Amino acid sequence: MIRFDDVTKTYMRGQNPAVENLDIEFARGEFVFLVGASGSGKSTLMRMVLKETAPTSGTVHVAGKDLSRIPSWRVPALRRDIGMVFQDFRLLPSKTAYQNIEFALAVIGTPRKVVRRLVPEMLEMVGLEDKGRRLPHELSGGEQQRVAIARAYVNRPSILLADEPTGNLDPSTAEGILDLLAEINDRGTTVVMATHDRTAVDRMRRRVVEMVAGRVVRDDAHGTYESVAPESVISGNLPDGAEDLDAQALADPETDHRDSTDDAQRSPDDRPGRQAGGSHRVPHDGDDLLDERDAHLREEDEAFAEDLHDPESAR
Structure with a gap:
């Protein structure tokens, strides 16, 4: 499903690779x-799956396709088969839960008859069938993340990438989100989740891949968050050198996105993009991982707003 063959990614000449000699496969x-x-290479890995950035050397295969052979005009079609869930939800604030999910279908030209069937199904699946008319600010953090997951999954992608999806949630709510992702996985979707959530990893006991300085140092079939692996940084077996390799993405001409998961762990003064005088770029303005649907949601919101039908009137 996803395969990296001897992949190295270097953002700036003369600096350490963000990912180095990566050989790994997700079935x-x-x-x-x-x-x-922070800076271990997790987000660079995800960017390459989304074809937001290309490896310096080696090949990446997604769903049986060599991404280096996919022309740019076919990338949107590739990304429609990859759902993306973010730590900060990325919902359109002026649209209801129903409309946020509906919008992800509208931008790819889904017929309205299909939309009217799929959106209620998704709201029911995430346990929000009675909250379709609520705006994001009227929902709790956990409910907003459920809407975001429904939006990412509404096209039934074969792959779902999740970047710290429980990072802003309390433990009880995070547990519900993990259960929802597990349900999606049980339906056949490959789920790859970047996380610092020790409780989630220990509870699920799924495959755990640990990265340090762009290399895989541990790959456990039914792992826990901490490990006896001598090269594990998160287990305290190896000192954290405070390397922030993913921040090098700022200098990559292909993308100026940042690692939203790792960036959240830094103090404001340490974050990439901080400029003299105290100004810095806000992650919501496009510095994080982006999938095609999220790009459409931000760029075409106003253009589509008048065209979207009232979801409640169709009921």
Whole structure:
């Protein structure tokens, strides 16, 4: 389903690679946790799956396709088969829960008859069938994340990438989100989740891949967050050198996105993009991982707003 063959990614000449000599495969239907300290390469890995950035050397295969052979005009079609869930939800604030999910279908031209069937199904699946008319600010953090998951999954992608999806949630709510992702995985979707959530990893006991300085140092079939592996940074077996390799993405001409998961762990003064005088770029303005649907949601919101029908009137 996802395969990296001797992949190295270097953002700036002369600097350490963000990912180095990566050889790993995620099989169809797997649930994989990506763990590691800040700058370990987790987000670079995800960017390459989304074809937001290309490896410096080596090849990346997704769903049987060599991404280096996919022309740019076919990338949107590739990304429609990859759902993306973020730590900060990325919901359109002026649209209801129903409309946020509906919008993800509208931007790819889904017929309205199909939309009217799929959106209620998704709201029911995430346990929000009675909250379709609520705006994001009227929902709790856990409910907003459920809407975001429904939006990412509404096209039934074969792959779902999740970047710290429980990072802003309390433990009880996070447990519900993990159960929802497990249900999606049980339906056949490959789930790859980057996380610092020790409780989630220990509870699920799924495959755990730990990265340190762009290399895989641990790959446990039914792992826990901490490990006896001598190269594990998160277990305290190896000092964290405070390397922030993913921050090098700022200098990559292909993308100026940042690692939202790792960036959240830094103090404001340490974050990439901080400029003299105290100004810095806000992650919501496009510095994080982006999938095609999220790009459409932000760029075309106003253009589509008048065209979207009232979801409640169709009921």
